[in-house]
Amino acid sequence: MEYKNLIDTSLDLNINPLRFLDEAPNMELQSNSIELGRGLSVKKEAGALVEELNRVSAENKKLTEMLTVMCENYNALRGQLMDYMSKNEPTVSRKRKAEGTTNNNNDNTINNGTTTGNSESSSSDEDSCKKPREEHVKAKISRNYVRTEASDTSLIVKDGYQWRKYGQKVTRDNPSPRAYFKCSFAPSCPVKKKVQRSVEDQSILVATYEGEHNHPHPSSMEATSGSNHCMTLGSVPCSASLNSSGPTITLDLTKPKPNSEAKNTSQRVDSPEFQRFLAEQMASSLSKDPSFKAALVAAISGKILQHNQTEKW
DNA sequence: CGCTTTTGACCTGCGC
DNA sequence: GCGCAGGTCAAAAGCG
Numbered sequence: 001m002e003y004k005n006l007i008d009t010s011l012d013l014n015i016n017p018l019r020f021l022d023e024a025p026n027m028e029l030q031s032n033s034i035e036l037g038r039g040l041s042v043k044k045e046a047g048a049l050v051e052e053l054n055r056v057s058a059e060n061k062k063l064t065e066m067l068t069v070m071c072e073n074y075n076a077l078r079g080q081l082m083d084y085m086s087k088n089e090p091t092v093s094r095k096r097k098a099e100g101t102t103n104n105n106n107d108n109t110i111n112n113g114t115t116t117g118n119s120e121s122s123s124s125d126e127d128s129c130k131k132p133r134e135e136h137v138k139a140k141i142s143r144n145y146v147r148t149e150a151s152d153t154s155l156i157v158k159d160g161y162q163w164r165k166y167g168q169k170v171t172r173d174n175p176s177p178r179a180y181f182k183c184s185f186a187p188s189c190p191v192k193k194k195v196q197r198s199v200e201d202q203s204i205l206v207a208t209y210e211g212e213h214n215h216p217h218p219s220s221m222e223a224t225s226g227s228n229h230c231m232t233l234g235s236v237p238c239s240a241s242l243n244s245s246g247p248t249i250t251l252d253l254t255k256p257k258p259n260s261e262a263k264n265t266s267q268r269v270d271s272p273e274f275q276r277f278l279a280e281q282m283a284s285s286l287s288k289d290p291s292f293k294a295a296l297v298a299a300i301s302g303k304i305l306q307h308n309q310t311e312k313w
Numbered sequence: 314c315g316c317t318t319t320t321g322a323c324c325t326g327c328g329c
Numbered sequence: 330g331c332g333c334a335g336g337t338c339a340a341a342a343g344c345g
Binding site: 166167169171172178180194 | 333334335336337338339
Binding site for chain 2: 164165166167168184
């Protein structure tokens with residue numbers, strides 16, 4: 001039984017709705033050339049086709065809008081989840097309450113960038129007098145959540161910068177060790193990074209950045225033709241990368257933008273380029289996701305079996 | 314040989 | 330003041 005010949009199970013998702021529009025005129029031409037002698041009925045059919053085309057286009061547009069809304073909801077939910085997780089951390093640990101509260105505040109204000117002073121000003125003071133507590137408050141702190149293989153024990157978050165590990169510690173509220181990194185690209189760079197696996201999901205690495213780099217991004221100095229692509233999805237900075245396990249889309253949900261940029265967000269989200277990129281990313285992720293494929297195969301095979309059984313009965 | 318990583322010791326801040 | 334826990338230091342080990 002060659003089911004493969006009967007059913008095409010490849011995930012060639014239609015991420016290019018315009019393709020249909022491109023093909024449609026050819027179909028129309030073909031039908032016109034074949035049925036040229038049929039007179040007025042051709043015009044009626046053409047009209048019906050155009051009508052159908054408009055209907056499908058409208059449906060496509062509606063689906064794209066729904067997809068966009070779905071993505072926005074997903075991002076919002078994910079943000080809330082991460083926020084909830086980070087807010088629950090201080091309640092677990094009896095100590096270091098101050099750190100927990102500063103982190104929460106940082107999530108809301110420091111990441112904003114508008115409410116905090118430049119860490120450069122504080123970093124210059126850093127050398128003269130050591131006030132780690134004040135630095136900690138002043139330093140710009142952001143968090144990145146990066147999904148990795150759960151089996152991968154290395155606490156490496158590839159963000160383009162060069163980091164030197166200077167410590168590792170097992171913390172009380174998390175069985176997985178926390179690694180401490182300093183930016184080694186520039187000797188004077190004050191930026192530090194903490195990387196630890198999430199308690200809830202071991203496949204998620206939580207990278208906490210402190211301070212701002214006082215040097216350009218290393219990758220920006222190299223050729224831009226790297227395997228990593230960074231772009232901004234509206235207010236959500238996003239980086240997509242490829243590794244052995246498939247594409248990884250990293251969403252930095254911890255950096256809300258000022259209102260002025262938030263206004264632009266809605267405009268950019270509505271733009272066809274954004275929607276196209278979003279659709280491409282989702283289609284690519286879905287088509288390469290083995291679990292999604294397995295679920296789809298199970299669903300299809302279930303339908304086939306059901307169909308065969310109903311034919312037998 | 315120089316740089317990075319590892320890891321135990323030490324420092325510091327906070328809660329009791 | 331003491332104890333706990335997070336953060337940092339620095340010597341040793343590893344690696345190219």
